[in-house]
Amino acid sequence: MGKAWSSVVDVVYPPVCVGCGRMVGQHRGVCPACWATLQLIERPYCEVLGAPFTHDLGAGILSADAIANPPVFDRLRSVAIHDGIARSLVHGLKYRDRTDLATMMAQWMVRASDGSVAACDAIVPVPLHALRLWSRKFNQSAELARAIARDSAKPYLPDVLVRTKRTARQVGLGATARQDNVRGAFAVTESGSAGLFGKSIVLVDDVYTTGATVSAATRALKRAGARDVTVLTFARAVSGLI
Secondary structure (H helix, E strand, O other), X not given: OHHHHHHHHXXXXXXXXXXXXXXXXOOOOOOHHHHOOOOEOOOOEOXXXXXXXXXXXXXXXXXXXXXXXXXXXXXXXXXXXXXXXXXXXXXXXXXXXXXXXXXXXXXXXXXXXXXXXXXOOEEEEOOOOHHHXXXXXXXXXXXXXXXXXXXXXXXXXXXXXXXXXXXXXXXXOOHHHHHHHHOOOEEEOHHHHOOOOOOEEEEEEEEEOOXXXXXXXXXXXXXXXXXXXXXXXXXXXXXXXX
């Protein structure tokens, strides 16, 4: 019966590419043309910032930026460079209410985590301010984090971290302005502190740009006693390969 119903659904709602809308063989699939635009971030990359290298410099090599400006989080991992279909998927989830994309994107994120999801104690999303959540109706980072936690059978902690300050949108701001915008914007709830102390956390967001938002969130988690924080995003901005 399930197969029969699935066939009926495919006739009414045929599977299309999540990037461009062309017909494909299965739901949540990607056509060859869109797949060609997906710039997956694979090794070799910086072990801390996850920035891709143009050639293999050896095991454990860090980028100049990671050495000169060590981040407050312990490592960053992302699926792909924020371009092509990766950008389309992020925008579809975030701006076009395509929450159905979260399941597929989360599966790719688990793979890109390089074992961090399997080793962590809990999954935490970067929160939205209550007023922005009310206007948007959902938090794209929470949709991704929930799907990651479900697929990996890890605890999902959506309420331990809150955004206490309604910040301006980060889009269009420079690196310094982004840092100023989110400074002191996050806090851990009193009830959430007990669940963080000594724990390894995967902090989930949709896109990594300058790191201002996830750095501010990480500071709050570590002040509450989190031992280790991995930032996991679907996409990341890359100005140039190393």
